[in-house]
Amino acid sequence: MNGCYKFRKLFTDALYNELDPAAREWFEEHRNSCSLCAEEFKKATAALAAMDERTLREPDESYWESYWDKLESRLPEAHDAPSIWGSSIQRLRHAISFNPRPLINVAAGIALIAVGVLAGRISMLSDPVLVQESAADYFQQEILADRIDNYIDRTKIILSSISNIDLATDDLFILDLPGQRRVSRDLIEEAKYIREELAAKDKDNLLDLVLDLQMALLWIGNIDQENPMNGLLLVRSGIEQNDLLMKITFNELERMSQRGAFSINQ
Amino acid sequence: MADERELIESIRSGEKQSFRKLVERYQKDVYRLALNMTGSHHDAEDISQDVFIKAYRSVHSFRGDSKLGTWLYRVTINTCIDKRKKKSVSALEFHESECMDTGAEFYCRGNIPRAPDAVYEKNEINRHVERAITALSPRERSVFVLRHYHNMQVREVADVLVVSTGTVKSLLYRAVRKLQKELAFYEKEI
Numbered sequence: 001m002n003g004c005y006k007f008r009k010l011f012t013d014a015l016y017n018e019l020d021p022a023a024r025e026w027f028e029e030h031r032n033s034c035s036l037c038a039e040e041f042k043k044a045t046a047a048l049a050a051m052d053e054r055t056l057r058e059p060d061e062s063y064w065e066s067y068w069d070k071l072e073s074r075l076p077e078a079h080d081a082p083s084i085w086g087s088s089i090q091r092l093r094h095a096i097s098f099n100p101r102p103l104i105n106v107a108a109g110i111a112l113i114a115v116g117v118l119a120g121r122i123s124m125l126s127d128p129v130l131v132q133e134s135a136a137d138y139f140q141q142e143i144l145a146d147r148i149d150n151y152i153d154r155t156k157i158i159l160s161s162i163s164n165i166d167l168a169t170d171d172l173f174i175l176d177l178p179g180q181r182r183v184s185r186d187l188i189e190e191a192k193y194i195r196e197e198l199a200a201k202d203k204d205n206l207l208d209l210v211l212d213l214q215m216a217l218l219w220i221g222n223i224d225q226e227n228p229m230n231g232l233l234l235v236r237s238g239i240e241q242n243d244l245l246m247k248i249t250f251n252e253l254e255r256m257s258q259r260g261a262f263s264i265n266q
Numbered sequence: 267m268a269d270e271r272e273l274i275e276s277i278r279s280g281e282k283q284s285f286r287k288l289v290e291r292y293q294k295d296v297y298r299l300a301l302n303m304t305g306s307h308h309d310a311e312d313i314s315q316d317v318f319i320k321a322y323r324s325v326h327s328f329r330g331d332s333k334l335g336t337w338l339y340r341v342t343i344n345t346c347i348d349k350r351k352k353k354s355v356s357a358l359e360f361h362e363s364e365c366m367d368t369g370a371e372f373y374c375r376g377n378i379p380r381a382p383d384a385v386y387e388k389n390e391i392n393r394h395v396e397r398a399i400t401a402l403s404p405r406e407r408s409v410f411v412l413r414h415y416h417n418m419q420v421r422e423v424a425d426v427l428v429v430s431t432g433t434v435k436s437l438l439y440r441a442v443r444k445l446q447k448e449l450a451f452y453e454k455e456i
Contacts, residue, residue: 012420012438016413047398047446051414054395056301058294067293068286071315075282075322142443 003030004143007037015044036150144197148206149255151190155213156248158184158220162235163245177228184217191217209247216244270334277325285325289318292335296342302411303346305396313349317342332425339412339426347404398448406441409434 191214198207223231276284301310412423
């Protein structure tokens with residue numbers, strides 16, 4: 001976890017080749033040992049490569065030759081350009097050219113509230129320790145959210161494949177049970193970490209889902225390879241009785257709404 | 267820096283030719299930044315001229331704490347964000363209604379381009395990239411454009427946007443994450 005957190009902190013510097021040799025060495029070492037981080041970095045590199053494909057045509061020299069002439073015609077005359085005092089006097093004149101009393105009363109009230117809020121925020125933001133902590137917290141939450149998404153998505157694939165297979169007619173070979181068991185065990189380890197993190201953050205609904213899925217993964221991990229049918233039936237009935245796939249769908253919808261996918265503006 | 271100070275003093279005293287010198291020194295940089303922020307030649311043209319008019323009007327308030335270029339970049343970013351706010355149509359509609367650069371020629375909406383496959387493909391990628399950029403918030407876009415297309419160091423970006431380097435890194439990270447989601451299809455082609 002600490003390694004992944006450090007990796008994310010170095011992420012953008014690494015993307016732009018700005019790591020010092022020691023950091024670069026550590027970064028590469030972690031990338032080679034953590035598939036999640038390696039995948040993340042690969043995706044980001046691909047995205048930046050795509051952004052390099054952006055072509056915006058810039059105007060030729062003839063455009064620049066006439067640029068000043070066009071601009072000059074829009075420039076205020078030198079004597080019109082407001083000085084510090086000039087602009088202040090103008091603003092004052094404008095302010096007293098109508099009856100400002102009702103507006104001033106409202107504005108004063110709003111300003112008082114705004115100053116209070118602003119003072120609070122500034123006092124927090126000006127504290128370098130707090131700023132650092134909030135940035136660190138942000139990265140940590142991002143990493144956790146990614147790991148949860150990954151955990152749920154991968155578990156969904158396993159559960160769906162077991163739910164969708166026709167146990168009467170399909171060849172169980174297509175399930176790749178040894179592979180499913182191996183991945184399930186990895187995911188169980190991941191679930192332990194996620195549960196600890198979620199418990200500390202009081203996210204009970206998500207914690208329940210992670211726990212339910214962990215239970216299903218345990219069933220899968222314990223399926224007898226020699227005689228898998230009973231185990232598979234047990235897993236399927238567990239998935240159905242606990243509405244696991246529906247719970248995953250609800251979680252997906254929640255994630256989409258949090259990311260603004262349902263926003264009216266979009 | 268001394269040269270810049272002299273230039274500023276001269277403009278403050280009403281020397282239009284000195285202002286012309288300033289414009290000629292920075293016009294391409296300001297235009298390019300506006301173009302990268304908006305993706306539109308017409309907007310970049312309007313914005314760059316607005317930036318210089320603002321600079322001319324407020325040159326007295328330039329205290330010289332930062333470099334002239336940094337100050338102009340800041341004004342450009344703010345003008346781009348203001349312009350975006352004022353636009354009533356969405357950024358995407360806006361791009362599609364504009365003339366588009368295929369890399370080989372300009373063509374406008376309504377004209378069917380007779381472009382060879384390679385040009386069409388490049389244009390497709392360009393459209394995806396533009397769409398991905400519109401997914402970024404103004405602050406994310408500012409950071410990304412300055413860092414990625416203007417090769418500014420994190421410290422320089424922080425100076426332009428008057429934020430901490432930590433904030434720049436955080437915004438850059440968010441921007442890259444959003445772009446990678448928007449351009450996920452591209453990963454397979456790499």
